[in-house]
Amino acid sequence: MRKSVESQNDMFCRFGISNERRTIFADVDETRMRTCFAPTIRHLIRVGDGVSRFLGCEKCGVGPGDVHPIPFSRMGLRASCHLRRNLTLVSRKHEGGGVMMRYHIILPFALFGAFAPLCAAEKPNVVVVLTDDLGFSDLGCYGAEIETPVLDRLAANGLRFTQFYNTAKCHSSRVSLLTGRWCRQAGDEDMDRAVTLPEVLGPAGYFNAMTGKWHLSKEPTDFGFDRYFGHLSGATHYFRGNDTFRLNGEPWEVPDSGFYTTIAKVDYALDFLAEAREEEKPWFLYIAFNAPHAPIQPLKEDYEKYKDHYKVGWDVIHERRIARQIELGIFDEDVETAPRLDHIPAWEDLAPELREWESKRMAGYAGMIDRVDQELGRLVADLEAAGELDNTLIMFFSDNGACPYDRRNIKWEDEPYNPDTRWTDSTGWAWARNTPYRFYKQNQFEGGVATPAIFHWPDGIKTEPGALDFTPTHLVDLFPTILEMAGAEAPTEFPGRELTPLAGVSLMPVLSGGSLEERPPIHFLFNQDRGLRDGDWKIVSFQAGPWELYNLENDPAEARNVVAEHPERVEKMAAEWHRMTRDVLMAPEREQRPVATEDRPKIHSQWSDYDPEPGRHTGNR
Ligand SMILES: [Ca+2]
Numbered sequence: 001m002r003k004s005v006e007s008q009n010d011m012f013c014r015f016g017i018s019n020e021r022r023t024i025f026a027d028v029d030e031t032r033m034r035t036c037f038a039p040t041i042r043h044l045i046r047v048g049d050g051v052s053r054f055l056g057c058e059k060c061g062v063g064p065g066d067v068h069p070i071p072f073s074r075m076g077l078r079a080s081c082h083l084r085r086n087l088t089l090v091s092r093k094h095e096g097g098g099v100m101m102r103y104h105i106i107l108p109f110a111l112f113g114a115f116a117p118l119c120a121a122e123k124p125n126v127v128v129v130l131t132d133d134l135g136f137s138d139l140g141c142y143g144a145e146i147e148t149p150v151l152d153r154l155a156a157n158g159l160r161f162t163q164f165y166n167t168a169k170c171h172s173s174r175v176s177l178l179t180g181r182w183c184r185q186a187g188d189e190d191m192d193r194a195v196t197l198p199e200v201l202g203p204a205g206y207f208n209a210m211t212g213k214w215h216l217s218k219e220p221t222d223f224g225f226d227r228y229f230g231h232l233s234g235a236t237h238y239f240r241g242n243d244t245f246r247l248n249g250e251p252w253e254v255p256d257s258g259f260y261t262t263i264a265k266v267d268y269a270l271d272f273l274a275e276a277r278e279e280e281k282p283w284f285l286y287i288a289f290n291a292p293h294a295p296i297q298p299l300k301e302d303y304e305k306y307k308d309h310y311k312v313g314w315d316v317i318h319e320r321r322i323a324r325q326i327e328l329g330i331f332d333e334d335v336e337t338a339p340r341l342d343h344i345p346a347w348e349d350l351a352p353e354l355r356e357w358e359s360k361r362m363a364g365y366a367g368m369i370d371r372v373d374q375e376l377g378r379l380v381a382d383l384e385a386a387g388e389l390d391n392t393l394i395m396f397f398s399d400n401g402a403c404p405y406d407r408r409n410i411k412w413e414d415e416p417y418n419p420d421t422r423w424t425d426s427t428g429w430a431w432a433r434n435t436p437y438r439f440y441k442q443n444q445f446e447g448g449v450a451t452p453a454i455f456h457w458p459d460g461i462k463t464e465p466g467a468l469d470f471t472p473t474h475l476v477d478l479f480p481t482i483l484e485m486a487g488a489e490a491p492t493e494f495p496g497r498e499l500t501p502l503a504g505v506s507l508m509p510v511l512s513g514g515s516l517e518e519r520p521p522i523h524f525l526f527n528q529d530r531g532l533r534d535g536d537w538k539i540v541s542f543q544a545g546p547w548e549l550y551n552l553e554n555d556p557a558e559a560r561n562v563v564a565e566h567p568e569r570v571e572k573m574a575a576e577w578h579r580m581t582r583d584v585l586m587a588p589e590r591e592q593r594p595v596a597t598e599d600r601p602k603i604h605s606q607w608s609d610y611d612p613e614p615g616r617h618t619g620n621r
Contacts (some may be wrong), residue, residue: 022030071495081444104261105583121621123205124460125392126482130177130286131372132170132213133425133441134295135402135433136450138369143325144307145317145433146366149375150380152393154456155423156466159511162330163552164453165474165533166399169526170441171215173399173475174277174288178223180479180504182523184585188466189217193500193586195491197479198224198284207281209272211265212288221249225286227275229268230386236261236290237421238368239299260299266375268384277386282486287379291368293423294403298367298416305370310362313347313355314432316339317362329468331436338438338447338534338561343603344428345610354610357412361426364416365433393457393485397475401448402433404440406608427608436557439602444531444540446558451475455511460485462513469510472533472552473523484508503584515543522582526590534579539573541595542602545575 025504126282135144141155172183179186179194186194196214198208202224210220210228213234232244238261241254247268269287274282310317318340325331340346347355376396383389404427414421430440430447437447453473455461463469483490484506491498503523509516524531524540531540536553547571549563563570574595581587 003472010159020110022606052505057615079192080209084155117379122391124457125282125383125388126206126283126284126485127392127394128286128478129394129396130174130175130212130368130374131396131398132288132290133293133400133403134369134452135430135435135436136398136447136452137321137325138292138365138398138433138435139373139452139458141328142452143321143328144322145304145324146369147222147448148369150373150377151396153456154380154396155454157458158394158454158456158461158465159461159467159469160330161455161469161471161473163556164397164450164473165399165522165524166402166450166451167474167475167526168444168448168524168529168556170213170293172526173397176475177397177478178286178501180476180502181500182503182525182580182585183585184581185500185503187475187497189215191216191223193493194497194499195499196223197482198226199494200224200483200488200491201284201486202226205281205487206486207272207276207279207283209269209276209283210286210288211269211272212286213290214288219246219249221246227268227272229272230265230288230291231261235293235295237295237419237422238262238290258614260371262289262375263369265541269379273382284482289372291372293363294405294407294420296361296364296368296416296424297419297421298417299371300415302367302371302374303363303415303417304367306363306366307360308363309366310359311355313350313359313361314344314428314451315347318415318432318435321432321615325436330427331556335436336555336557337436338557338559340431341438341602344431345609347428350610353412358426358428360412360416361430362429364423365429366415391459391460392515393455393460393482395478396452396454398451400441401437401443401450402430402440404430404604405606406606407606425608428610439542441528442496442526443542444526444529445542446528446552446556449524449531456513459513460550461513471507471510471516472519472522472535472549473510474504478504478507479509480504480512481508500584500586521576521580523579524541524587525578525585525587528591530577532573532580534573536578537569537573539570539577544593544595545600545602546597549573557563 062283082460120220138146139151140146140148140150151407167176167183172190175181175183175186175188175191179191181194182210202208208225209325210225210230212230214230214232215222215234219232229247230245231242232246233242236242239259245252245254263285265332269285273283273285274469297302310501320336322331322335326333326335326539350358378388383392403425403508405425407424410423416423427440431438434440434447437445437450441448480490480502485508490502505516522533524533528544529542530544531538534553538550538552539547540550540558541547547570549564549566550558550560551562552558578592581592
C-alpha cells in the first residue's frame with residue numbers, strides 16, 4: 001500500500017506503509033525533500049572534506065546532481081523529526097581511501113498527518129553489550145585509568161549498579177543473560193529448558209540482531225535472532241579471525257587484511273539496525289565483544305596510547321583504582337580491600353625484564369578496552385542521529401572477572417599489535433583489574449562474579465542521572481526486565497523444550513526509582529566453584545574447599561571471613577545452595593558433592609608463575 005502526500009514545499013513526496021521499506025533522501029535544511037521506494041537499494045554517499053555527496057539511486061534513477069551536498073559531522077546528519085526518528089548515517093566500510101556511508105531518513109511527522117499513528121506507539125529498543133573477561137574496575141566510571149569516555153557518559157546520564165553479578169565464566173553468563181535462568185537450569189549450552197530473549201521478543205514485534213561471540217550450541221539464528229554476524233567460538237584471533245565466523249547462518253570468510261574483530265562487530269551491528277529501521281520495528285541488539293579476552297591483540301594506535309602507562313606496576317594501579325572508586329562513591333572511604341595474595345609478587349620484586357613485559361601486557365588490555373569504547377561511540381552516534389538514543393535501553397556488562405590464566409610461554413620481546421603475537425593473560429594484572437576484589441574468572445568470589453553494569457535509557461530510567469544503585473542483581477534479571485519493558489509475556493511452553501521457571505526478577509522497579517520487593521537468593525556455580533548471595537550475606541567456596549562467609553554490606557571485598565562466628569547461618573545457606581543446585585538447577589551429581597572440611601591452598605596450575613626457573617620465560621605453573 002502506498003500513499004502520496006504533498007510536502008510543505010510542493011516537492012514530490014510519497015509514504016510507504018505496511019511492510020514496504022522506504023528510503024528517502026534529502027538535504028538537511030528540509031527545503032527540498034524527495035522520496036523513492038527502493039526496497040533493496042541503498043543510497044550511497046561519499047564523505048570527504050566535511051561534505052557528503054550523494055551518489056544516486058540506481059533504482060529510481062536519481063543522480064548526484066539532484067540533491068545538494070550534505071554537511072557531515074561525526075555525530076551524523078540531523079533533521080528535525082517529531083518522532084525522534086531522523087537521518088541516520090551508517091559507516092559501511094573503508095573503500096578507496098574514503099568512507100562509504102549509507103543513510104536513511106524517516107520523514108518527519110508533519111508530512112504524514114493521518115499516517116502518523118502507525119509509527120507513534122514506539123516500543124523501546126534494547127542494546128545489551130557484553131564484554132569478555134573485563135575486570136570490575138576496567139572502565140573509567142568504575143575506577144580505571146583506561147579512557148572510556150563513551151561508557152562514562154552513558155553512566156553519567158544513566159544508572160550504574162555496584163553489585164551486579166555474572167556467572168564468572170563465558171558461556172554460563174551468556175546462557176543466563178539470554179534465558180533469565182541459571183546456566184544448568186536452562187539446559188546449559190543447549191538451552192533446551194528455556195526460551196531466549198529473541199524467541200520472545202520476535203513474536204512481540206521486535207527485530208532481533210546479534211554480533212560477536214556466541215559460544216553456545218548451534219547458532220544465534222537457531223535461537224530467534226533474525227540477523228547474526230560473529231564467531232561461534234569462545235575466542236578468536238583479533239586480526240585473522242577463525243573458521244567459525246558466520247553471517248546470518250552462512251560461513252563468512254575473514255578478509256586477508258584490514259580486519260579487526262571489535263570494529264567488524266559494530267560495522268555489522270549498524271547494518272542490522274538500518275534494516276530494523278527499514279522494517280519499522282523496535283529492535284533488540286546483542287553485541288558480544290570478545291575483547292579484552294586473550295589473545296592480547298590491540299590495534300597499534302590503541303596500544304601506543306598506553307605503552308608507558310603501566311610501568312608503575314600493579315600495586316600502584318590497584319591503589320589508584322580504589323581511590324577513584326571511593327571518589328566515585330562506589331565504595332565507602334573505609335572500605336577494606338582485598339590484599340594482594342601470596343601467588344602474586346610485589347611489583348618491585350619482579351625482575352626488570354618481567355616488569356617491562358608485564359607493563360606491555362597491561363597496555364595491551366587497555367588498548368583493547370579503549371577500542372571497545374571507541375566502537376560503542378559509533379553505535380551511540382548512530383542511535384543519536386536516528387533519534388533513538390532516548391528511547392533505547394542500553395546495558396553494559398562483562399561476562400566474568402579478569403582472567404588469570406597464563407597458558408603458554410611467549411616471546412615477550414614481541415609487540416602485541418603484531419598479528420603473530422598471541423599473549424595470554426596475566427594473573428598479577430587480573431588482581432589489579434578486579435580491584436578491590438580478589439580471585440578471578442571462574443572463582444565465585446567477587447573478583448570472578450562482579451561486573452560493571454551501566455544502564456542508559458533517558459525515556460525510561462527515573463533515577464537521578466549518574467545514580468548508583470547498590471541492590472544485588474544478576475544477569476538472570478535481564479530477561480524479565482526486558483520483557484516487562486517490551487510488554488511481552490514469558491511463555492510457559494515452547495515446542496521441543498521443557499521450560500523451567502525464571503530465576504531472575506525484573507529490575508524495572510529499580511529503574512523507576514524504587515526498589516525490588518523481593519530478591520531471591522543468587523546462586524553461583526561453575527564446576528566446583530560455588531557461592532550463594534542472600535541479602536547482605538554470601539557464602540563462597542573455592543573449588544569445593546570449605547565454605548567461607550562474608551557480610552558484603554560492611555565488607556564488600558570479602559576481606560574478613562566470619563564463618564566461625566555464624567555457624568548456623570552458614571549451615572542454613574549451604575543447605576539452600578544444595579537444595580537449589582539439586583532441585584532448581586538440576587546440576588550433575590559431581591557438582592552437588594559436599595565441600596571439603598579441611599582448608600587447602602587456593603592456587604591454580606594455570607595462574608602466572610612469577611618465579612620461573614632460570615632461563616625459562618614465565619608462563620603457567
Ligand atoms: Ca569471558
